[in-house]
Amino acid sequence: xxxxxxxxxxxxxxxxxxFGDLRAVDEVSLEIKQGTVTCIVGPSGxxxxxxxxxxxxxxxxxxxxxxxxxxxxxxxxxxGHRIPVSASVARRQTLNFGMVFQHFNLFPNxxxxxxxxxxxxxVKGVKRKVADETGAxxxxxxxxxxxxxxxxxxxxxxxxxRVAIAxxxxxxxxxxxxxxxxxxxxxxxxxxxxxxxxGLAEEGATMLIVTHEMRFAEEVADEVIMMDxxxxxxRGAPRDVIHNxxxxxxxxxxxxxxxx
Numbered sequence: 001x002x003x004x005x006x007x008x009x010x011x012x013x014x015x016x017x018x019f020g021d022l023r024a025v026d027e028v029s030l031e032i033k034q035g036t037v038t039c040i041v042g043p044s045g046x047x048x049x050x051x052x053x054x055x056x057x058x059x060x061x062x063x064x065x066x067x068x069x070x071x072x073x074x075x076x077x078x079x080g081h082r083i084p085v086s087a088s089v090a091r092r093q094t095l096n097f098g099m100v101f102q103h104f105n106l107f108p109n110x111x112x113x114x115x116x117x118x119x120x121x122x123v124k125g126v127k128r129k130v131a132d133e134t135g136a137x138x139x140x141x142x143x144x145x146x147x148x149x150x151x152x153x154x155x156x157x158x159x160x161x162r163v164a165i166a167x168x169x170x171x172x173x174x175x176x177x178x179x180x181x182x183x184x185x186x187x188x189x190x191x192x193x194x195x196x197x198x199g200l201a202e203e204g205a206t207m208l209i210v211t212h213e214m215r216f217a218e219e220v221a222d223e224v225i226m227m228d229x230x231x232x233x234x235r236g237a238p239r240d241v242i243h244n245x246x247x248x249x250x251x252x253x254x255x256x257x258x259x260x
Contacts, residue, residue, distance in 0.1 A: 009034040009069060009206055010055065010175060016063035017050055024050040026230035027064065032175070037207045039217035039238070042227040043253055048210040049179050051227070055208065056097040056177060057090060068096055069174070095124070098168030099177045102184050104160040106152040112139060112163045113148040116170045124171070131170070138166040142196045158189030162196055176200065178209040214259055218242050226250050 010032040017025040025047045032038055040048045053059040055066060057074045065082075066073050073093045075082045085093070106115045116139060117131040126134070139148050142162040152160055161181055168176060178197070182190040194216050201207065201220050211217055217224050217238055224241040226234040234241050234250040242259055245251050 007070070008032060008067075010208070011067040012051075012055075012064065013067070014064035015051070015054060015061050015066060017047075017054055017059055018062045023230045025054060025061075028227075028230070028232055029064075030225070030232070032206065032208055034174075034206050035204045036222040037201045037205075037209065037220050038223045038225060039221040040208070040210045040225045040227060041212065041214065041217060046227040047230040048227050050230075052177055052179050052208065052210050055175075056094055056099055058099075060084070068093065091123075095171065096174045097177055098171055098173030098175070100161070100164050100168050100179065100181050102180045104152070104157075104164045104184075106160055106163060106167075108152050111149050111151055112144060112155065112166075115152070115163055116167045119167065120170050134170050135166070138169040139163070141169065141199075142166045143192070156189060157185045158192045161185065161189075161193050165193070165196055165200075174206065176205055176207045178207065178211070180210050180212060182211070182213060212257070214242055214254075214257060226253065228253070 008031040012028055012030040014027045014029055015025055016023065016027050028051060040051065042048050050059060054061050060074065065075065074085060074090070076085055107118070110118065113132065113135045116135040120126040120131045120134065121128060136145070136148060139145055142165050144159060144162055144166065147155060147159060155163065182193050185193065190213070194213060197207070198220055221238045223235060224238045225232055226241060226245070228249050233247045234245045242254060245254060
């Protein structure tokens with residue numbers, strides 16, 4: 001894949017998130033360059049999704065710092081103390097990210113097109129005509145040009161997740177975040193969503209993906225990261241991490257998911 005810059009688009013520096021005594025994310029440092037795909041894997045409860053949620057500020061961090069395009073996000077340092085940014089600054093910063101969740105979270109009373117266009121109109125003030133044009137384009141991009149007037153209950157799970165991807169794309173984010181986007185799908189519907197994500201990768205989209213789809217991670221990712229107990233314990237080229245991990249915990253995990 002083409003990397004357009006050597007400066008990290010996203011940088012996490014010793015980021016921590018605690019829930020009581022649980023260190024869900026424990027001093028994680030990570031860099032994402034523009035035009036790259038990074039997949040985060042690991043067992044349930046390892047902190048993968050929590051880490052993703054700190055990036056777009058759905059979870060506030062308890063330590064460390066997150067920088068996007070060189071700007072600290074979520075917090076600012078004032079008089080030597082870290083304080084949350086204002087609501088208006090937070091809203092501006094979150095526009096850099098497009099999030100696709102495990103569950104589709106579509107409005108049941110809105111068509112596919114309406115689900116895609118509502119955020120650009122309400123959040124960014126985009127005029128309806130422009131929003132409709134963009135919505136039709138991104139729905140076509142995910143293979144749903146002929147389903148734009150269908151309601152969620154008229155769509156399969158895979159189609160609903162593709163609408164959710166189109167909804168994220170319509171906001172024109174700089175970084176796409178995926179939180180196990182195929183985990184709620186029936187097995188036969190998984191490939192259609194992964195095909196859309198492969199296409200986005202080929203087009204140069206920058207993506208940070210939490211996934212349990214190891215074959216997809218191996219084929220598409222520039223880097224695979226494995227987390228356990230809130231920490232990164234393995235990172236590197238996909239084939240090296242998945243097939244030749246060095247950490248004993250990583251070896252056990254990949255063996256448990258049928259990777260040899």
